[in-house]
Structure formats: structure tokens, C-alpha cells
Amino acid sequence: MSKDTNAAPGSTERTQTEQIDLIDIIQQLWAGKLIISIFVIICVVLGAAYAFTAQEKWSSVAIVTLPDSGQVSAYTQAMSVLYPGASPVVHDIQLGFFNRFQVGLAALSMQLQNQKAKNALTSKALSKDDPDQLLISYVGDNATEAQEQLKSYLSKVDSSIAKDIDSDLITNIDSRIEELNSDINSMEQMAQKKKELRLKVLNQALVIAEQSNIKTSQLQNLTGITDDTLFMLGSNALNAMIKNYKNSPLPLSEDYYNAVQNLLAAESIKQDKRILSTFSYIMKPDLPVRRDSPKRLIILILSVIIGGALGAGYVLLKDMFRRNR
Template sequence: MTHNDNNFVRSNNNSEQIDLIDIFMQLWRGKWLIAIFIMIAVVVAGIYVSLVKEKWTSTAVITMPDAGQIAGYTNAMALIYGDGKVDNPDIQQRVITRFSGAFSALAETLKNQSAPEALTIDSAVKGQPLPLKVTYQGDSAKHAQQQLAKYIQQVDEQIADELDQDLAINIKSRLTELQDSLATQEKVAQEQKNLRIKQITQALTFAKDAGVNQPQVQQTQDVTQDTLFLLGSDALESMIKNEASRPLVFSGDYYRTRQNLLDIQRIKPDPANMHAYRYVMKPTEPLFRDSPKRSLTVLIAALLGAMVGAGAVLARNAIRNYQPKY
């Protein structure tokens, strides 16, 4: 029983071996037909790769600007609000965050236009907010590099204009605040002057009523508001004239406020000297295209052509050798 089974297995193996050899021989005899299919596939692939639009990707890496790149902005903010209220690292972080948001908005706009453009921005190092990697896909290596540099500069100029507008708003607000403070201090000083004149005038009235024409005290520092009339009417009249012509007296805060006002009025930031980023790696000129991959495309086409050609040869031989069973 076992002997018969072994013979059966060997018979099946011989049959399978003969079938494989037969298939190989059929393919060999039809090699010219297979070659024709391969040539057709390669020609079609060649036409495809010559007509399809090439894609090249330029890459740049950026990070937050150096302190000097936004010095005009930070110095102006320090003049407006004081050095102690300006944190340079915080401003640098906020500026690059604003740049990233504006760049993402531009990328989305380009993606949704009638002729979409592939512009992206993402973290260069996974899990870290900085540095940022920006890419642009163009139809040539040079075009991709130039367009990426152009869009980075475009967003940089946009942020610089926004910072300039932000400064203008802060300057206007701070100037209004300082001018209101000066006006208040001037009003208080004028009221103090009027009150002083009024007090001296009242003392003069008392001195005349009391018939005090000459000073009745030796030390003027001992004179109070109630005893001011003891200076005499002649002295009090001179004091009134002096007080009326004397300029207003201000505290040190008034002059510090005035100096701050003048400093802020001289602020003239230049957006051209403001930059919202710093290059870690400038836009590259790619050496290899993303697509089409010519060698790979031709190779795949040749393999597909060979497979189709082999199938055609086997199908042709099967049809020729077909014998209907009756």
C-alpha cells in the first residue's frame, strides 16, 4: 500500500516538473512576442516620464530670530514701557510663533487655489517646537529653491509690517497716556499756585486790617499759614507779584514723564530691519526629483510588459492546443 502511494507522489512530481519545463519552453519560443510587449511598455513609460510634470522639493530650516534682528522692536518697546517690562526671549518666541501661523495660513491658501502649490511647515525635530522645517515642491530644482525663499521673505515682510503696526498702536496709546499724565500734573501745579496766591492774598487782607505794614517776625521759617500776615503788607504784596509771575513748580516725576514722552516721539522703527526668523539651513537646491522616477518607472514598465507578454504567449498556446471533449 505504501509502495503505491510513493509511486503516486513521484508521478505527480514528475508531472509538475514536466509542466514547468513546458511552460518555460513555451515562453522561450514566444520570446519575441514577449520582447515586443516589453518594448511597447518601455516606450509608453518613456512617453509618460517625458510628459508628466516633474516635482522637486526644496527644504529650509528656520528658528527664532536673534535679538539683533528685532532690536528695533524690542528697544522701542523698552522705551515705551520700561526695560523691566520687556522680556527679549519672550518677544523672540512670540515673533517666531506669529511667523509660523502666517506661514501656515499662506500654505493653506496656496493649497486651495485653482493651481495648487505644495508649501509646508512643520517641526524639524519631532516633539520640539523649534526649529521649523519648511518645504516647497516645484517643477524644477531651481524653481523650488527660489519659490521657497520668496515665500519665506514674503511672510517675513508681512510679520515686519505687523510688528511696525503693533508698535504704532503701542506708541499712540503710550503717548496719550503720558500726555494725559502731564496735563494732570500741570493742572495740579496750577491749582497749587492759585491756592498759594489765594492764601497770600488773604494774609494781605488780614495784615492791612491789622495795620501790619512791616514784618513782625525775625525767622520766616517759623511763619505758618495762620501767621503769614505777620510778614507785613509790603512783603505780602511783593510775594503776590512774585507768585503770579513765577513758573509752575513740578516734581521730578513730571520731568521724567516729559523725557519719556520726548523719547517715544522720536521712535521711528524701520520694518526693513525687522526679521521674524533666522536661517538654520537656507533653501536647498534639490539634487534628486521626487517624481517621476525614470529608472524605476521604466523598470516597472518592463516587468509589467514581460508579465503581459508571457500571459499572451501562454494564452495563445492554450487556445491553439485546446481540444474540445465530446
């Protein structure tokens, strides 16, 4: 078979031209290597100046989750005293505490942003599958400052929210005490009225017995005696009953004594010194070992690349203008 020799010369010429152009560019760059080196040096100096003078950024990280049952035990106990049989379960209390902690943390983060603070406090769920685990980070000017400031912020939010929760609890206790006092007073008044009514019945029976000149009991069997037949007991027995009943305590129900017991318990927990916490640590704020920025090695490498590119561009443009004149 014969080869097509018509297209070969043109293709060869283009290849040779491209090779010549590439060689020409390399020669131009080699000839301008001093200028390129100057550009590289300038960019490296500028990059190094930034890399070694820019403010460093270090991130400390902590992982937190729901408070332990022991951290909310004082609150749980108080709620069981205030609302026996109807107090919330421990997990609901833990979840409520942690949700309030997250709200407080978000508020502090927003406050720092509004103040245009140079360092950021951020938080996010550790994973979508477990939203009750929170990853919190703080960016500081150095490793120790980042760690200590994150500890301080977490403690600040925890103390503030715990104080608010305790204040709300005191309000609930005061309300419960007021409610119990009202119930106790109502039951005492009702018992007093019952006692007065009973004395009135006994006195009326005594009047009838005296008018009937009945001094001793006329009843053989005391079972089934009613208010209408009390006078049959005789004036002697009725006088003794009235005297004893006047000095007897109020006829109070079991509900009354339960209310008094609950009142004493509520007054007792109001005086308690509660230690509450709204979260627990999975990982305490760490001491970062690598800074976030500046990345000095990357900056220097980019400086060399940028300097070389600028220098090469300058050399090639200068040669192009020279040829066009």
C-alpha cells in the same frame, strides 16, 4: 528496516507532473517570446514616454528658527521705552515673532492649496524635541525655480508679518502718547490749581497785614510759620512773595518730568525706521541636485517587468484557450 513503497509512486508521479507542467510553461513562454518581447517593448516605450515627458518635480528645503536678538532689537527697545520696567523679555518677543511667522506661513500654504496650485509649500517641526526649528520645503518645476520661489515665499511672509507687527507697535505708541499727554495735562492742571490756591492764601495774608498796618515782619523765628500766621511777615514781604510767585513756574512733581521724558521718547521711536525679521535661517533654501519625480530608471525597470508579465499572461491564456477548444 524496510521502506514504505506504497506512497512513493504517487509522490513521484506528482513531482514528475509538476516538473512537466513547469517545463511546459517554460516551453510555452519560449515559444511566445516574440509576443512577450512586443509587450515589453510597448510598455518600455510607454514608460519612457512618460518618464521623459512628465513634469519634473524638484524640492528646495530651508530650515529656520527664532529671529536673532538683533533682528528684534528695534522692537525690544521700543517696548522698553513704552513700558519701562514692564517690557517683555527678549526671548518672549522672539517667540512671539516666530509664532506669528508660522501662522502666516500656514495661511500662505493653505491659500496655495485652495488655488489648486500645482506646487506645494509645506512646513513641519525639524524634531519633536525642538519645535522652534522649522523645516520648510517647496516643490517646483526645476531646481532653480524651486529655490527662488521658496526664497520669495519666505521673504513675502516675513515682510507681511513684520509690517503687521510694526503697525501694531505704532498703534501702541499712539495709545501711549495719548495716555502720557493726558497724564501731563492732568498734572499741569493740578499744579496750576495748587499755585492759584497758594496765591489766594498769600493775598488773604496781605489783606490782613494791610488791615493790621503790619508792613514789616513781626516774627523773630520763621520756622513753624503757617498759613494763619503769614500776615505777620508784613505787607512788604507779602507783596514781594506774591509778585515772585506769580512769575514762578508751576510747582510740578518729579512724576511730571518723568512723564514728559517718556512722551519725548515715545514720539521719537514713532519716527524710527525699524527693520524687523520674524525668523532667522539655520539653512537657506538649497538648490536641489536630485529631482523628486519622475524616477526614470525605476519607471523603465517597472515597464520591463509589467511588459513581461502582461506578455507572459497573454501567451499562457492564449495557449490555455487553444487547448480547451
